[in-house]
Amino acid sequence: MLIIILLIAISLTIAIIFLVAFVWSMKSGQFDDTYGPSVRMLFDDKKKESKKPK
């Protein structure tokens, strides 16, 4: 039965990591604009200053 407890511990940890990742992404504003980044990656970076999306 010890193995079940271990599995649960692992699965919970992973789940919590994802939850924290989500909360962080939400707070850092990654969901503020869901359209912009999807087209921004298609722009060609031409000569001079190359523009990096954040």
Add this chain to the structure above:
Amino acid sequence: MAAVVQEDVKCYHCGLACEGETFNLDDKSFCCYGCKTVYEILNENGLCEYYSFDKNPGVSLRHVSEDSFSYLDEPAIRKKVVEFDSDAFARVRFYVPAIHCISCIWLLENLQRLQPGVVKSEVNFAGKTVRIDFNPQQVTLSTLARLITSLGYAPKINLKPERVLNSSETKSLVIKLALAGFAFGNIMLFSFPEYLGLDQQDQSLQTIFSFLNMALAIPVTFYSGRDYFVNAWKSFKQRQINIDVPIAVGLLALFLRSVYDILFQVGPGYLDSLAGLVFFLLIGRWFQSKTYESLAFDRDYKSYFPLAVHKKVGEEWKAVVVYELVAGDQIRVRNMEIVPADCLLESESAYLDYSFVTGEAKPIWVKKGELVYAGGRLIGHPIILTVEKRTSQSHLTSLWNEAAFQKPDESKYRKIIDLAARRFTWVVLIIAVVTGCVWYVYDPARMWLVITSVLMVACPCALALATPFTYGNMLRVFGRKGLYLKNADVIERMATIDSLVFDKTGTLTHGAAQVKFIGALDDQELGWVKSLTSASTHPLSNLISRSITRNSNLTIEHFQERPGLGLEGKLAGVSIKIGSAAFTGFNGDLNDTASKVFVSMDGQVRGYFKIETQIREQVREVVTHLGDQCVALISGDQPVEADRMKSLFPPHTQLLFNQNPHDKLRYISDLQRNGGKVMMLGDGLNDSGALQQSDVGIAVTDDTGVFTPACDGILAGEQLGNLDKFLQLATSATRILKAGFVISFFYNAIALSFAVGGFLTPLIAAILMPISSISVVGFSTIAVNWKARQIFKHR
């Protein structure tokens, strides 16, 4: 300037038909100088890729005034506008309503190629903002604003950052929701073994699961569910019961009972039900919280008025903030700028467009020494004014001191849901007490168990979900059809409306006037008229020149503009006069009240342009459908079109003209005093008071990006014909909501019968609660969409 006779040419930049002179460059046509300039700028900098993302992506510059933005460099204003400021680095965020396509993003994010000193710019498409990092030593804030304006993306500058707050609320709601969902899923998993039956030897596992559940449930109850406790406490202190009270009681009962069960090893607790409950409740909230972020519903006159104005200080003109103006200051206002305060005119004469203030479409000619009211837009040459009253005390803005603007929005209405919740709470309390007494007699040991069970299942989760899902769905349906409401509460108020009051100009009629020529002119002559009128800044000239599709490439000789009279000039040897009857020598009958502009060629009157505003299509139809509900038309205009309006409305409808903004507000409050539930439809600043006072104030606009006064909802102009359907749908929303209540009460009754008998096991609770929630959500979603389809199918 080479103008070419061409028809149906589309501007390469903005895609609008070229109506006036066409500008050509590199085999491409442009509708105006502005569009051509933008193309030139882009071309020079190798940014023509702009045109490859979207067809004709540019924003038309024809209606954009050249605003100098120099006030942005004043330290006091600058401090409020920039987000971060230091010697070598500053960051500013402009709100740019014109952002609409991929090309916009691309161009605005390549500003550093156009302007040295820009470090980086980034567009937020959803919020329609562009954030620019720049070096303040190399480029000033006003230069940046001017740069993006010259590209067609004029920023709207507002000193009050209001929209930020709202989005942070939504963010925290989403985080709470995520946490509740996470805990709900895990608690369910840990609860399954118990429901499916664990062997006796696995008792230790059972204990571990229970404690894990408890650990997960603590943040759900006290972080995700926090708002319910806070709201319940608030309303409790005000001695009122709203829907949050029974929810908070239920949540607390669930939590405490579960903790007790787990700690004393009585049972596994009801934590899965608890987490599920909070999860569903938050989904409901989130669903209802949809807002139209790019639309603003709370604007007051301040966002319509300019931020700064040029004031004479000593011998110099200096930009100052509008609210610093005091009586006696001399200010200068330029073409298309708004007069910020009640002033006396110092210049000889001026044309002022009060259309937004009074609703009157015709510009007014003001002579030296006359009073100019705040809110008027100058058309023509720059003028100098002396301030009479401060902005906040001017004729128009004093409207905002009325009581209607002071009271908070919420207190006006007692919501259906709270009425239901109040009765519900009392019933539940009585049941809890009665069963408690009964069990005390039969089996005192189980008394608390039963009482908590009753309180737990009585938690009106389904009841609380019925409202957000019905109204939230309704909000989406309305949005799809072109009516954008501020929030879901508005629907509830819409359902009670029995009186409708309309504004005329801009609401029932199109904002733009219609021009008709009556008389005889051939195509060539029309072209001449167009050339002549397009050389003038007078508003009537603009209307006429825009209405003519013929072009002429002749140059005008002896062009003269006579203020108050008209224009004259010579084309192909013909001397043409365009203007008032007296100026052109017309001496016929003039009793018709529509605006007329006469045309004479070589001294002979050839006819006139009749300019009138056109009633929106469908208005007649919708007025007929609404019938008795149309109570009044209140207009700031002269009663010029009284007859036309009389034929439009049913006989009992009151038609009031010459109403100032205060009159309008008072009329609405009189109606309300007589028990009317009033919906006001208006569009201008002059309707602000009425919109605010009415139970539901709807602003009608042709372009949701432009200014609309504070209101409860914004209706796209072409959807005015669906007004009766919107009202019908709002009424049916209330019926759907009540049906949802019945369903949720039905489930509560079942659950209560289990609880009263003492049979409420965690398993039964875990099954009943989600089922009741899901069926209510499903019912209201399907019902709303079905009803909407039914109502909008007809006609």
